Amino acid sequence: MDLTHPRKKLRFLLIISLLLLSLRRQDYNVEAQNSDKVVNLPEQPSNPKISHFSGYVNVNQENTRALFFWFFEALSEAPTRPLVLWLNGGPGCSSVGYGAASELGPFRVAENGTSLRFNQYTWIQEANMLFLESPVGVGFSYTNTSSDLDNLNDSFVAEDAYNFMVAWFARYPQYKSRDFFIAGESYAGHYAPQLAEQIYDRNKVKPNESFINLKGFIVGNPLTDDEYDNRGILEYAWSHAVISDSLYDTAKRNCDFKSSNWTEPCNVAMNTMFQKxxxxxxxNIYAPKCTTSNSSAASFLGVFNKSPAMKDWFKRVRWFEGYDPCYSDYAEKYFNRVDVRTSLHAGTREISRWKVCNNSILQTYQFTVSSMLSTYRKLIKAGLKIWVYSGDADGRVPVIGSRYCVEALGLPVKSEWRSWFHNHQVGGRITEYEGGLTFVTVRGAGHLVPLNKPEEALALFSSFLNGQELPSRP
Structure with missing residues (x-):
């Protein structure tokens, strides 16, 4: 190149400067990622080798809010696999304690709470998995502004989660161009579509450096619409012999699920149902009940002893994001170890006790959104791939209510309701709708499908990501 011309020389120097700046940014990202890398996690199985990272991302400089994450690279072909963000709900329950360490992550805490074992049905066989403790106040996530904990609602959570993803991609830019999906369960039936909507809207107005390559979301046993979900709870309890005919008739006669202000007779009937x-x-109505748990999740079990007004009732019935309260004991014992916290880069925060579920968040959370159906319609129209799956033994967010929600969208049926198979047995049922929505049931699974039916859950997740149909024959 002839650099004698001043303009060419200036252009050359500008290119060199940009390259050096890019290299410095890359060095910074490598340094940041290396500092996040988890090494010597206590009791981690040595085989297979798993690459994982954890730490904090600041989502609000003014209030010093930071969300904690635990990220696992895919077991194979990590550079080409998609990135999936997993969210647990509650609100107030940990995606580290449930999603990562009891459901679909590569490790399970053993029953004594002092060791880990490899989960052979981990979803990192299919994707790079990012587990986020959200909102602030959950798990290791924190805020230095106490009033934040009094202002939590769906919009607050979605905004923080979006800011987290933008900052996380800046820290891990090699994943920015990957196909990105959101996954979760229970109250993540709100979190996932609302974050998807936030990303979709921001992608249309934000500059390229903030663009997120969102392709869709998948939610399990999701709270979606208060009317249909609550109607489904009652009908499921009656149809599965949990309550008597007379209690069912009383509730049907007194409860208008379209209204957010229930009558006292309705409150009494529904509270009686939950007592049963x-x-x-x-x-998981067919599973043995744990009777020995002392965990934060189990502490929700006594909340039905009172009969408060409807507003408080909603806060009560949205408790405990989990299936095995005994397992919560093991998780809390493990994640409260000093050496575990240090290895996960969470030892610098003065968190008195890590909890599977933060009860206080449930009590202060502002439930301002009663239905996600309009958000579904918007995102279906936008072309996102959306799957809703439902363990059919869950009484808390039962399959009946989820079917009502899906049918309320009024979408044309693409493929009729049919059985799908796994290991020569019926794994569940599936139906597809025009526009990219799929509804799947998982036979015999409860609220936490990946915990109850890990093989079927992995097959379902693989089908969602790869576009391969679930088997229609044994």
């Missing part, structure tokens, strides 16, 4: 559910595990 205390005799079994509402999250």
């Amino acid at each position: 559910y205390k005799e079994i595990d509402i999250y």
